[in-house]
Amino acid sequence: MKNAIYAQSGGVTSVINASAYGVIKAALNSKDIDNIYVAINGINGVFDENLADMKKEDPDQIELLKFTPSSAFGSCRRKIKTEDEFEKVFNIFEKYDIHYFFYNGGNDSMDTANKIHQYAKKIGYDLKVIGVPKTVDNDLPETDHTPGFGSIAKYLSVSILEGTLDVKSMAADSTKVFILETMGRHAGWVAASTALAKRHESDGPHIILIPEVPFNKEKFFKKVQETIKKYGYCSIAASEGIKYEDGSFVAARGYQDNFGNVQLGGIGSTLGNLLKTELNIKTHYAVPDYLQRSGRHISSQVDVNEAINVGAMAVKYALEGYSGYMVGIKRLMNDPYLSTTKLIPLENVANETKLIPDEFISEDGMFVNEKFIEYALPLIEGEYYPPFLNGIPVYARLKLEKIKK
Amino acid sequence: MKNAIYAQSGGVTSVINASAYGVIKAALNSKDIDNIYVAINGINGVFDENLADMKKEDPDQIELLKFTPSSAFGSCRRKIKTEDEFEKVFNIFEKYDIHYFFYNGGNDSMDTANKIHQYAKKIGYDLKVIGVPKTVDNDLPETDHTPGFGSIAKYLSVSILEGTLDVKSMAADSTKVFILETMGRHAGWVAASTALAKRHESDGPHIILIPEVPFNKEKFFKKVQETIKKYGYCSIAASEGIKYEDGSFVAARGYQDNFGNVQLGGIGSTLGNLLKTELNIKTHYAVPDYLQRSGRHISSQVDVNEAINVGAMAVKYALEGYSGYMVGIKRLMNDPYLSTTKLIPLENVANETKLIPDEFISEDGMFVNEKFIEYALPLIEGEYYPPFLNGIPVYARLKLEKIKK
Structure with missing residues (x-):
């Protein structure tokens, strides 16, 4: 058996579940991954063995993840610190035959993913760790921008x-x-x-x-x-x-x-x-x-599509044997806007913050200039409305039943 | 010559310009109204003779009023108080052959409209005054609810x-x-x-x-x-x-x-x-x-349609000879939702506030009950999105050139 765990961490975005959709669909469609589990409330769900089997969910609800804001699986702010904690994580990985770990978050979460990747190498455990970027702050290094x-x-x-x-x-x-x-x-x-x-x-x-x-x-x-x-x-x-x-x-x-x-x-x-x-x-x-x-009701179509894409590519990269990387976005052209993904070592992302460069800021420091507009404008392109019922959006309602220990 | 003035007053809504659209289109299409002017910044625009001729605007921009939130013509919080002020208003009405006055606002504005109506009667000036309801607060009496x-x-x-x-x-x-x-x-x-x-x-x-x-x-x-x-x-x-x-x-x-x-x-x-x-x-x-x-980007279709309708009906009622009334909304049925308009004497609306009745409030006072839901749910039905260009909505840009004195 080769199973996978996906989890979300840190502050949420309106498209983080679009990334979840990308990971889950790609994992469900893969012959090499037997089961795709989601850890509830981020890494805490691993510690608590609070895992939900995505095969058990209604496929229609999985489709609705594309439209559902915030974290459909619960998030957390926990950092793994002690040797004991790492041991516990890997005991649980072993118990559930986990050999793929996808962590969806910002720079703190990439730090956690990186530590898990390093620990696996240290103890010789076969684990592919891929980070899926997520943050409204757009402050992760090396990626052109971040989903959200x-x-x-x-x-x-x-x-x-x-x-x-x-x-x-x-x-x-x-x-x-x-x-x-x-x-x-x-x-x-x-x-x-x-x-x-x-x-x-x-x-x-x-x-x-x-x-x-x-x-x-x-x-x-x-x-x-x-x-x-x-x-x-x-x-x-x-x-x-x-x-x-x-x-x-x-x-x-x-x-x-x-x-x-x-x-x-x-x-x-x-x-x-x-x-x-x-x-x-x-x-x-x-x-x-x-x-x-x-605010998913007014999300950007470019953003939703890229969020799905980084999720799906995370699975593809893991299946190709990569580990210890975050899926980054590489801009190919602006008009029409086109992007692809690339691999960024987790250690380059962990705990780093990308500020707005001076060349994007106006002379008086109280506005941005044309260079910033050129950079950011393609990222808000397109409306990708959720379905509505009786006046309000229909967002996913998952069962998230805990799998048996 | 028989000209009309339309103006907006008080706090704005996302659909007040949809009512403006209703008034302006109906007036432009009427043989009995020669010119439809808009007073800029509410009744202040009358005092300042700051009037814009709607025939001079680009018809495409008039169409965009359906989608444009806030007050496209400027609003105000002014109340008319003194005899001198009324005299000045009617001098200006006379100067510009104004015989129709449409005031779009809440209870304060209906008070102003009522006073103008009363003054016209007192001095025997031929003026039809119709109030067009507008308030997000939903606190106007006698109408089932208010546009906005x-x-x-x-x-x-x-x-x-x-x-x-x-x-x-x-x-x-x-x-x-x-x-x-x-x-x-x-x-x-x-x-x-x-x-x-x-x-x-x-x-x-x-x-x-x-x-x-x-x-x-x-x-x-x-x-x-x-x-x-x-x-x-x-x-x-x-x-x-x-x-x-x-x-x-x-x-x-x-x-x-x-x-x-x-x-x-x-x-x-x-x-x-x-x-x-x-x-x-x-x-x-x-x-x-x-x-x-x-927030026009997420306005209710029912609300936009009704806002247009009360504006158009204001013109119709005025042309039929009514004066001193606000156009109210009368609910005909809930499923499917259907409403019509009715006339409400301005004096019944002026300065009155409609609170939530006890029968809509839950027992503990910290929620509403099914009766409230039944009342309010049809009013958020339908999505009526504005057009978008490069990621953001396209809202009306009017010229609003002051007409010559």
Whole structure:
């Protein structure tokens, strides 16, 4: 018997289950893999022997994985640390004849996959380990971009387009500034992607704040005031993780709860309050939070297709004998957009973060330039709507019955 | 010459321009109306003689109004108060041969429309005034519901469905509660509508907090804990305007800015911090803010169709000689859903607020019942997607050139 385990780890995306679909379908269709199991809640499902057999699921529900956001199998944030833990993992692999391990996640998860790969080599256990990339943050090295990024970019571009129309219509005698708070604690790709909404000079966003560029309050105030003077309103996208020159988080300053604790997070409300208290400008801010990374109803078709593809290719590479690699995306051309996959050593991805390069950032540091647009625009192309029933999307409902020990 | 003015007022919706489309097309097609002008920024556009001639617009852009969220003509919050102001309005009406006035808004706007209607009668000026309903809040009396409500209900139902899948997947070893902060300062229709996402018992939302029911912290804590125990996670929709038994806003309590001012708003962060500080439960919260009422990319087809219809019928009723009425919606049947329009005296709508009736609210006050679902479900039916170009929707771009004085 040669069985496979697939699991998801870390923060989710709207297309991570499309990758699951790619892995599961390719494994089900392979003569060389007897059973494809999914570990529930990431690597924790291995420790708990909480495994579900994908042959037991309704094939229609497996098809719906293409459309289902978030993690259909549960995710986790666990790291494997001790020798004991590795021993336990491999005991379980042996017990269930696991010889293929597919881990779908970001840089932390690639670190876990890499350690499992190294341990297998060390003890001479026949295991092919392939990482499947996933993160809305787009911060994995060596891959052109990550599955999940195109869809959050599309969600946020559409959102800022619509939010800007709202503030525009109210600006004459009410709110003048709209702030969209986006994910992105270390890298600004997600906030930067809202620039894709801008098709005309007056369109929002007018300002994009990213962690790569230190926040300068005076420059920010000046640009807000100039924008309001020019268009009557100002639309801003801000990464949650922006910092002052001294490295302190902008969102960590100035606000306290009723116990006197400084509140972390909330860059939208922080900037809104700064503009209100220091410039007396009325603002509105939106915090999409989970909605941005789970908004499958507006995912990019390019992103969904690539997410499926990296999953299916993970199985293909493993069956060809590769181990210790993540499936990366290689861009072939922009117009029409075309990509293929490539193998990236897991050790090159583990715990590394890819920031926005300087060459993509505007001179004043508060926007992106044409090079960024050229890079990101193909990734939001195409609408790939989920099926709807009575007004809301139909997402997969899996049984996920634990297999017998 | 017999000309018409159309204008938009108050907070916007994702389908208010669909009503504009209905009015404008019907007026352009009528032999009895010579010119259809739009007042820019609501009634302010009348005072400023800032009027745009719809015959001068590109017909393709007029067609795009069906798909364009927010106010394409600018909105306002102005009320007409003094005799001088009324005189000025009617001088301008006379100057431009205005004999039809269509005002598209909520209860404040219907009050303005009613006063203009009354003043015309008083001075014997031939003017037909018809109100076109618009509000995401669904709080206008006598109409079955308001255009804009179905679409915000669909946006928020889809959003909580997706946000709940996210917290579900993270709950095993991380965040256990997801809170969606919704609009609704006085009436809870908007928060209540998220119940439409619930198709299975374990689905979110599990708790809905509305202004109609006083907030009881202990009961709330108990239900959150019970839900987490049962499903592993808890998903909550909360109106921004919920109050304690004593009438104070829940969101006004406990938080201060760095000047010592109590921060209003932020029910999501307030509830999140309550759960964190008092029960030590990790939460996430989303504040869609403008995105919920401008999210045309996921509007309901029923809502768009009705929005167009009330606009077109406003013109028809005016041409039939009616004045001093708002176009209401009358439900004819639920399955298949069918509605028609009716006339409602403006004075019955002006400044009135329709709350959720007790018969729609669950026994514990923290959810809605089957009667509510039966009422609201048909209103989110159907997807009516805007056209897309290079990944984002194409919305109308009007010239809005001021007509010569």
